[in-house]
Amino acid sequence: MFVVTDVGNMLELFRKYFPSSSHVKHKRLFLYYKAGKCSSQPVGKNTMGKIPSVVASYLKLPDVACYTGHCLRRSSATLLADAGVDITTIKRHAGWKSTTVAEGYVENSIENKTKIANKVLVGTTTSAITKTVNVSESNIPSNINFENCTNVTFNLNVNK
Structure with missing residues (x-):
């Protein structure tokens, strides 16, 4: 069982596809097609399981x-x-009870590797500290411009 939402007109597509014929005696969504003809036979789990290999073969x-x-x-x-x-939520989606099993199905995708690499290389900031310093009252040379700075790291040594 799954949900069809109206995102991207999926509900309209579903209504076009869903069999409304009286010869279909079940409420299964996917019907068996062969030689361009539709039968009232529902597609079984073994046929669904072969779809990835059919797509791979086609590609x-x-x-x-x-x-x-x-x-x-x-x-x-x-x-x-x-x-x-x-x-x-992933466990509920796939019907897994074990977190270990669910985590075993999650591949380390390129997108995930990219996110991790960006976090390692760039780092993340959990909070920002802002302090306004009057240049004339500090030891900061007045010829340094701090306006419009982004992704800048300052190491400050404060001696009291």
């Missing part, structure tokens, strides 16, 4: 057999984690 990717239904689980868990979703 002519190497090692098509490596693309399994678990790829969909890994991708969704990783995308949610990259979006900042907490582990409890």
Whole structure:
């Protein structure tokens, strides 16, 4: 079971696709298509699990057999984690009870590696300290301009 929202007109697309025919005797969303014809047979979990390998084959990717239904689980868990979703929500989304299992499905994506690298290289500031100093009352040379400064680090030694 999943939710279809109206983001990006998905609800309209759903209504166009959803079978309204009287010959369909179930309430399953995905129907079996073969040779351009739709049957009333629902798509099963094994067929859904083959979708990644079908896509990989269509894209002519190497090692098509490596693309399994678990790829969909890994991708969704990783995308949610990259979006900042907490582990409890990821567990609920995929039906996992164990945090360890859920964390095992989250891949270390390029986006996540980039975020980590930026934090290591640039650092993060948790608070800003602002102090106005009258240049004429301090030992700061008056020819230094402190206006419009960004990403500047000052090391100050204060002797009392």
